Amino acid sequence: MIRLEYFTPADFKQLIQWIDNEQLLKEWSGSLFSFPLTEASLTWYLEGANDPTEPDAFIYKAIDTETGETVGHISLGSFSETNKAARITRVLIGNTAARGRGYCQGMIKAVLRVGFEELGLHRISLGVYDFNEAAIGCYQKAGLKTEGIMRDVVRYKDGYWSLIEMALLEDEWRLANSPAEVPTATHTTATSTNVAV
Template identity: 35%
Template sequence: MTVKNQSLFHGEFLRFTAAYPGDTEHMARFTEDFDYLRRLDTDFAVPSQPSAFAKSSTRSGNSVEFMLRPLENDRLIGFVALFKIEWNNRAAHMAIGIGDPKDRGQGYGADALKMILRYAFHELNLNRVGLDVISYNESAIRAYTKAGFTEEGRMRSSVLRQGKTYDRIMMSILAAEWEALQNG
C-alpha cells in the first residue's frame, strides 16, 4: 500500500472538518427535506432536533464522522462517517449524506467517497468498508459502483415506502480492490 504525499482531509472539491458551531442546527435543517431522509436511512422520516446531532461525536471508539465543506468556503454541505468499526476484523460500515438538493450531482458525493475510502484504508488500516442502500436510490448505487463497491446481496422487500416495498442492497469494497483502482 503506497501512501502518497497527499492530505487525507482534502479532495478535489471538498475537505473534511470537525463540526463547527452552528453545524448541529444546519444538519437538523437537512432533515426537514423528506427526500434527503428517504435516501439516507431506512427508518421512518421525521425531522430531527439540533440536540440529536450535538450528541454524536466526531470520533469514538468505533466510529469516525467528518463534516463536508467545499474547498473554497466553510459552507456545510453534508457528512460522511465510518461506523460500527470492528478493529479485530478491520471492517466498517459507511454512510454519506449531501443535505441540500442543489449540492447533489455536483461531484461532491464522488469526492467524499474517494476521501473516506482513502482515509479508511490508509489511515485506519481497514480491509473492508461496507454499506447498504435502498434500491430506489439509483444515483447513490451508481456512485458506489463507480467508486469500486460490489453488490454482495439484497434484503428483499425490506423497506416499505408509501405502500410499496424496496430491496436493501448490501455493497462493499476491499482494500486490495480499492488499491487496484487507484493504481490502474
C-alpha cells in the same frame, strides 16, 4: 476538492435544514431518527463519535475546498477490529443544487482513504436503497462492488424498500488508487482529508 472535517454541534442547524421531510430522513438514517430531526437527537448521535483512540464512528461534514461551503455529510462506523471492517452510513449531499457535481464521489473517496490508508481497514461496506440510482452510480464509480440485495427490508408508509449491499476491499482500493492513478491525492488524517473531484 472535498475536505472532510468532524461534524460538530455547530453543524446541527444546517443538517436539520437539509433534512426537511420524513422520507429524506428515512432514506438518510433508516430507523435511527424520527422526524423531525432535532438538535437533541444529533447530540445523542455524536456521543462517543470522533475519538481516534476508541473509534465508535467518525462523523464528518464535507466541505468544498474551492468555496469553503459545507456541501454534505458522511460517517464511517460499525467498526470490527477483529475483521478490520467498517461501514459507511448517512451519506447526504445537502443542498439539492449541489447534487450531480461530483461531491458524492469526493466524499466517498475521502472516507475510503481514511478507512484504508489511515485506519488500516480491510473491508468497507455500505447499504443503499435500490431506488437511489444516483447514489448507486456514485458508489460504483468509487469502486464499490454490489454484493447482494436485501428485499423489502424497510417498511415505509404503504410499501417496502429493498437495500443493495456494496463493499470494497483493501486490495481493490490499492489497485484502483495507485500513485499513477491518483496524482492529486493529498495526505489524510482521521480529522481532515482532501480528495479531488
